[in-house]
Amino acid sequence: MRRLDCEQALVHLEDYLKGELTPDLVLEVRVHLDRCRDCTGHARFEQSFLIMLETRARKETCPEEVRARIVAALRAAARGS
């Protein structure tokens, strides 16, 4: 296993938080974070940003009237074909 320095760990940080790293790299990043307070702080910041983004921007849903209009258009297309 490689020992990552801060620069190497930060390159992989967001992919680590998104669960996009190989198991080997996950381990290497985790080991670095365990012993580096600065990078742990950085990781916590990026994590809170990603959580904020998902919770805020996923609230919107397709409005009922739009859904109804689309279903009606699909039914009309089915009849027409």
Next chain:
Amino acid sequence: MAEPSAAGRSFDEEALPHLDTLYRVALRLTADPTLAEDLVQDTMLKAYRSWQQYRPGTNARGWLLTILRNTFINDYRRRKHEPVAMDLEAVEPHALYRSVQDVDPEGSFFSQIVDAKVLEAIDALPTEFREVLALSDIEGMSYGEIAATLKIPVGTVKSRLFRARRQLQAGLYAHAVEMGYIKPRETAP
């Protein structure tokens, strides 16, 4: 037409559950609710007409999003006044954490920004950034799934995402400073 009801049923079951995702992505791409509604409807009609090309049980969400994205590029993008020719690599990424670690290391200023401003900041990003950000960080798609949907290499997905997040953070930070949610770090005299 052969088996219209069976085809219609499977379309309803496989495609309709993704309407919320399609609507949100359409909103982010067009940054305009009326255009977004039209884009989703056009996408669904196109998908319905080419439903026989979809292989049942594969990734319906990705298949629909590819149609939505192509429809957007071909029919909608030119309706918007947007600088298309922009050098995406020229955006120099800067880690916002470095600017706030002394005053707000947990990024709690994010929680003070209202939803509408968060969405506005996303919509201010270049299209190429908005779309990867929407698919990854809002809809939760994997990098591989996004690469397949947008027909671009995974490396491109990653570099666009990295820059999109930096640019969005910078926009949100500027808004937070303006609103007084966070005080910029004092520069040394």
